[in-house]
Amino acid sequence: NPAFFRSTLPVLPLLLVLSPVNSSSCAMGNKTTEIRVKYENILSHDINELVNMSAENRDRCCKKKYENIKVFFCNDTEEIESLQSMACNMLRFFNKTRISRAFRWKAAFVSCETLQVLQCKCERPKKEK
Amino acid sequence: VLRMTQPSTVLSIFAVFLHTTLGESGCTSADGDGTLGDDEPDNFDIDCFSQLDIKDSFSSLTCNFTELPPYNTNYTLSLCTKEDNNYACSNMKKQEDAFFLQFNDILSNRDVCVYSEMKRRVCRSLVVTDIVKPEVPFAINITYEREANEYLIRYCTPHSRKKYLKDKLEHQVAYRQKEGTWKTIESPYLQIKLLGRNLESEASYEVKVRSQPNGDYFKGTWSEWSTSKSFRTAREHDSMESYSSVVMIILSILGFMVSIVMIALIIVFWENRIKPAVWPNLPDHKKTLEQLCKKPKNNFDISFNPESFGYVHIHKVDGLWAKAELENFLQPSTAPETSIPEKFRSGSDLKMIPVMADKTNLNPPVSFGGVWPAGALHRLLGTSQFAVTEGSCSSSTYEVCHGNRMPLHNDGFNLSSTLSLNPSVQTHPEPLNDNTISQMLPNSDMRSPNNEEAYVTMSNFYKIQ
Numbered sequence: 001n002p003a004f005f006r007s008t009l010p011v012l013p014l015l016l017v018l019s020p021v022n023s024s025s026c027a028m029g030n031k032t033t034e035i036r037v038k039y040e041n042i043l044s045h046d047i048n049e050l051v052n053m054s055a056e057n058r059d060r061c062c063k064k065k066y067e068n069i070k071v072f073f074c075n076d077t078e079e080i081e082s083l084q085s086m087a088c089n090m091l092r093f094f095n096k097t098r099i100s101r102a103f104r105w106k107a108a109f110v111s112c113e114t115l116q117v118l119q120c121k122c123e124r125p126k127k128e129k
Numbered sequence: 130v131l132r133m134t135q136p137s138t139v140l141s142i143f144a145v146f147l148h149t150t151l152g153e154s155g156c157t158s159a160d161g162d163g164t165l166g167d168d169e170p171d172n173f174d175i176d177c178f179s180q181l182d183i184k185d186s187f188s189s190l191t192c193n194f195t196e197l198p199p200y201n202t203n204y205t206l207s208l209c210t211k212e213d214n215n216y217a218c219s220n221m222k223k224q225e226d227a228f229f230l231q232f233n234d235i236l237s238n239r240d241v242c243v244y245s246e247m248k249r250r251v252c253r254s255l256v257v258t259d260i261v262k263p264e265v266p267f268a269i270n271i272t273y274e275r276e277a278n279e280y281l282i283r284y285c286t287p288h289s290r291k292k293y294l295k296d297k298l299e300h301q302v303a304y305r306q307k308e309g310t311w312k313t314i315e316s317p318y319l320q321i322k323l324l325g326r327n328l329e330s331e332a333s334y335e336v337k338v339r340s341q342p343n344g345d346y347f348k349g350t351w352s353e354w355s356t357s358k359s360f361r362t363a364r365e366h367d368s369m370e371s372y373s374s375v376v377m378i379i380l381s382i383l384g385f386m387v388s389i390v391m392i393a394l395i396i397v398f399w400e401n402r403i404k405p406a407v408w409p410n411l412p413d414h415k416k417t418l419e420q421l422c423k424k425p426k427n428n429f430d431i432s433f434n435p436e437s438f439g440y441v442h443i444h445k446v447d448g449l450w451a452k453a454e455l456e457n458f459l460q461p462s463t464a465p466e467t468s469i470p471e472k473f474r475s476g477s478d479l480k481m482i483p484v485m486a487d488k489t490n491l492n493p494p495v496s497f498g499g500v501w502p503a504g505a506l507h508r509l510l511g512t513s514q515f516a517v518t519e520g521s522c523s524s525s526t527y528e529v530c531h532g533n534r535m536p537l538h539n540d541g542f543n544l545s546s547t548l549s550l551n552p553s554v555q556t557h558p559e560p561l562n563d564n565t566i567s568q569m570l571p572n573s574d575m576r577s578p579n580n581e582e583a584y585v586t587m588s589n590f591y592k593i594q
Contacts, residue, residue, distance in 0.1 A: 037346060038236060040346075041258075041293070041297075041346040041347070042235065042236060042258075042293065043236075045292035046186070046292075048292075049186075049292070109186070109233060112234065113234070113236055116234070116236040117236060121213075
């Protein structure tokens, strides 16, 4: 029926408009200089503190039950995405009660600062909200 | 169907228009300045500053109203952050006339919003890293460097132990004389030096310090002034004393070097020059005598030729001549005595008996140089002596004296043994004998009869030397 198609035709652009914007998790644009400046003046100091804290717990290595933890790789030409992945994965430690509270808070803090510097967000998995 | 398609078309067009105006990131303010809220103009001003890493990685924000709103109402300040199209705000705590809030995210773009009682909200964006106010410096220490005449001012800042503002501050030192004008010096370091020549001597000065971000990344305002520290400058002659101490040190070093050089010279020249001058060696007798026996000068004539001693009266000692003289002496006497030494008569006998001496006895010993020994003289002149005492003393004595032309010392009855009776010494008007010699060389000088000049003594050799 031609009438049916005429009535449903405008709905399609409406659906396209009303559908959620499938934007990337990181901000667009080349912001390498800004990222480097923020890293040098702020983020680097906090990362050093986190490294010093992890050195205090050097004997507590990763065990088998943490095998589901993604390996932190830095892909060439995908530095921002790699850093985003690292930060988001480190945020997952926040709920691990076996890790010391101070270390978890510091790790979460560094992760948030990293995402802020990169201007990225973590993609929420379907299981986690 | 046509009626259903028309509303749907209109709805779709409206939806597209609405999506375009609103954008993808969420709601935007109708003000156009990026703030939320109503379209009412903000009629107040807020002054905020941030302090980084105050305690346990937390930073703080302090705000206060510079212009109070016209309505005397209570206001609430909050610090908001955009998160996923939502505003996450944290209310600031009111402390006296300011609002204070602690947080740890200094990277996010923040908004400070003012909430009034009328439920109006006015927000203003701010960048936490651009309104940084460092903490106050402390522990000012002033040290006077006497040698350089400089005052070293050192101070500390709490950010030296923290992570964000370490080595990213600029410090300002202010100093003044008491009740004077402040003078400032900026430095990125934690110490400065004040030259002593630029300060008055024996004066009291006051110093204080403050800091601010250097502007490379962090920007902000000056911190509060530190507590003042006072110090007193040194006296002017202290610098002179330091100068004089330097001079003394230099002089002492020079004196030490001179003493070292003198010791070295003494050691080098001790044997050759110093010791012979201070402790001369004793003369060697052999050498001394050799010097005495040195050959005389070429112009000195050493010879035993009598002609070379023309100035000296040389009289040959002649025994006969002496005997004749003796006979002249003994003429008044009648009974000559043969041997005088054999007979030793008494004094009365001697008066009467003239003494006749032999030739041999009358020979004046040449070894005495014509000087008669005293004993012989007494024996010889014993009678004449009494004749002198008993008779006309003056006449006989005069004869004796004038006859012989001898200086005769008539000291009572004693005659000097040194009396020279050698006629050879005296000039005799009557040459009795050919042997009597009283030679006077024509070319020689006549000198006064002097016994000392008739002999060549060692002093002549010394003179020769």
